[in-house]
Amino acid sequence: MAYRYALAEHGLTLATRPFGRELRDDLVERAAGEGRLELDFSGVLSVSHSFVDELVARLAQESQAGAVDFEVAVLGTTPEVDAVIRRALGRREAQLAQAA
Amino acid sequence: MDWVRRVGAAGASDGGWKGDFPLSHELPDQLIVDCGALRLPILPMFAVRLRVFVEWHRCEGRQVEILAPEDRGAMEVFRQLAIDPRIGHEESQGGEDTILPVTGLTDHNAVETAAERTREILEYQLPDVSPLGQAAFMAVAELCDNAIDHGRNPLGAFVAVCRLAEPRRQVSLAIGDLGIGIPEHIRQRYPEWTDDGYAIAHATQEHVTGTGDRHRGIGFSEVFEAALTSSLHAARMCIHSASGFFRLQVVQEQRKQDVFPAASFRRGTWITYDLVSV
Numbered sequence: 001m002a003y004r005y006a007l008a009e010h011g012l013t014l015a016t017r018p019f020g021r022e023l024r025d026d027l028v029e030r031a032a033g034e035g036r037l038e039l040d041f042s043g044v045l046s047v048s049h050s051f052v053d054e055l056v057a058r059l060a061q062e063s064q065a066g067a068v069d070f071e072v073a074v075l076g077t078t079p080e081v082d083a084v085i086r087r088a089l090g091r092r093e094a095q096l097a098q099a100a
Numbered sequence: 101m102d103w104v105r106r107v108g109a110a111g112a113s114d115g116g117w118k119g120d121f122p123l124s125h126e127l128p129d130q131l132i133v134d135c136g137a138l139r140l141p142i143l144p145m146f147a148v149r150l151r152v153f154v155e156w157h158r159c160e161g162r163q164v165e166i167l168a169p170e171d172r173g174a175m176e177v178f179r180q181l182a183i184d185p186r187i188g189h190e191e192s193q194g195g196e197d198t199i200l201p202v203t204g205l206t207d208h209n210a211v212e213t214a215a216e217r218t219r220e221i222l223e224y225q226l227p228d229v230s231p232l233g234q235a236a237f238m239a240v241a242e243l244c245d246n247a248i249d250h251g252r253n254p255l256g257a258f259v260a261v262c263r264l265a266e267p268r269r270q271v272s273l274a275i276g277d278l279g280i281g282i283p284e285h286i287r288q289r290y291p292e293w294t295d296d297g298y299a300i301a302h303a304t305q306e307h308v309t310g311t312g313d314r315h316r317g318i319g320f321s322e323v324f325e326a327a328l329t330s331s332l333h334a335a336r337m338c339i340h341s342a343s344g345f346f347r348l349q350v351v352q353e354q355r356k357q358d359v360f361p362a363a364s365f366r367r368g369t370w371i372t373y374d375l376v377s378v
Contacts, residue, residue, distance in 0.1 A: 013216040015241035016208040017249070046219055046234060048241035049322035080234055087325065091306075091318060 003027075003034040003070070008043035015047070020054030027059070031070045036097065042076030052088040060094035071097040102130040107138050115338060115372055116145025116274060121153035123278070123367060131157055131164045138169040140177060144202075144260035144274035145372045147181040151202040152276055154184055155255055181260060199226070199236075199261040199271065205244055206256035215241040218261050222271065229263055231331040232271045232375045236261065238326035239373050242319040243275050251279025251369055268333065269377040278368040281341040296344030297359035304339075304348060304357075324350060327375060334376040341369040 005027060007014060014020075031037040039056060041047075060072045074085060074096050089095065107119055121133070133150065150166070157164045166184040169175045179187060182201035199221050203214055218240050222233035240259060247257035257277040264270050279285075283299040286308070293299040302308050309317030320337075327335035327350060334351040345362040348355065 011212075011216065013212070013219060013237065015212045015215045015237075016245050018208045019212065046216075046237045048215065048238060048245070049318060049325075050242060050245050053318070083329065084322075087322070 001034050002036040002038050002073075003031040004038040004040055005030070006040045006042070008041070012044060013046040014044060014051050017050035017054045020051040024055050024059055027055075028068055032068070034070050036073060037070045038073045038075055040076045041074065041078075041081050044076075044081055045078065047081050047084050049084055049088055052085050053092070056085055056096075057088040057092040057094055060089060060096050061092045064094055073097040102132055103128050104132045104134060106134045106136075112138060112140075112142045112146040116143030116147070116149070117338075117340065117372075119146070119149075120364075121149050123153065123156050125160070127157070127162065129162050131162055132167065133164070134167040135174075135178065136167050136170045138174050138178070139171050140174050141197075141264055141266070142174060142177050142181060142183075142262075143264075143372075144181075144262045144272050145276075145370065147183050147202050147260050148258045148274045148276045149370070150183050151260075152255065152258055152278070155204070155258075156278070159255065181262075197263045197265075199263055200240075200259065200273075202258055202260040204256050204258055205248060208245065208248060210256075211241065211244040211248055214244060214259055218273075226263060228269055229271050229377055232377060235323075235326045235330040235332065235335070235375050236271050236273065239273060239323045239375075242323050243273075243371055243373070246319050247275055247277040247279070247369065250282075250285050251277030253278040253368070271375045271377075273373050274371065275373075276368060276370045281367065282339065282369050283342045283344055295359075296342040297346055297361060298344070300339050300341055300344045300346040301357060301359050304337075304346070323373070324348075324355075328353060330375070331378055332375050333378045334374075336372075336374045336376070338372045339369065340366050340371075342366065 062068045063072050154164050180198035219233045219237035223230045259275045261273040282303050283296040286299050286303045304320040306321045307317045336349045339346045343365050345360040348357045
């Protein structure tokens, strides 16, 4: 089972730490018990580091630590978005599940 | 008796820092800023500082009159930048230099809108500087996010973004707020950093934050990281907060930073950031 979430519903650009936190809090509830959360960035052109750190990197860290009961995968990223996500993960030293 | 401040022809030079727009309760009820002699270029920091002066004094109940530039080109940019909302704001047309007029930000939704608008205009309307779109987006998003988070005050924060042609094609942005300022914020965690300039310099380093969260304090690094991965000649950031002035330049991946004592105390945090095209 996987819960897929299309981030482009919120716009082509995603920014700010509070917005990342708001989405993360929402997704922790929605994806509970699903086993896997797929964050779909298809159509998203730009992301800020704070947004990604709060949403993706923190969720990945919580998943590794067992604080949430699902793994986190990312898909549909442009090279620019992917680079920001990788830097955020690197700073938190967290890893994503293989997004196959 | 009215208080009158005349802005000279070069009032917008020196990075937009020149000229004194005091935020003082001691001023009389009628204030006049005469920009009649102002000439181009009008830099975004000048625009932000004057707009904050106008908004702050009007909130204090004073009458503030801005006399617009006599020079036609300067007047056009003056209006586009929305330096005085009462003079009228014209939407930027193609080929103009205002990317984002002086915009008040009071919440994070406004930050997101400003960042998105900046990227859109750069990437779709200004092909000569479009490679700077991602770097400008990251700068507006991260620096304004900080300003709203740490610079809380009733007026909020203000941002403006312009394209300049001289001496090289560049995108310049300015952000200002009247919050507690970087030195005081950072000293909540590092009280030993008593020198304002060095406190600002430390605050731009990774994971240095006044929040106590070890995952925070990465905004400045990410702003420069985005610049380094863009096609640009140089990036230059200046920060004036309290009595400190800090400048960081990245030219062809070489970083150089300077700390100066500021000429005067400045309440809040004021940042200019120039992305110079190749």
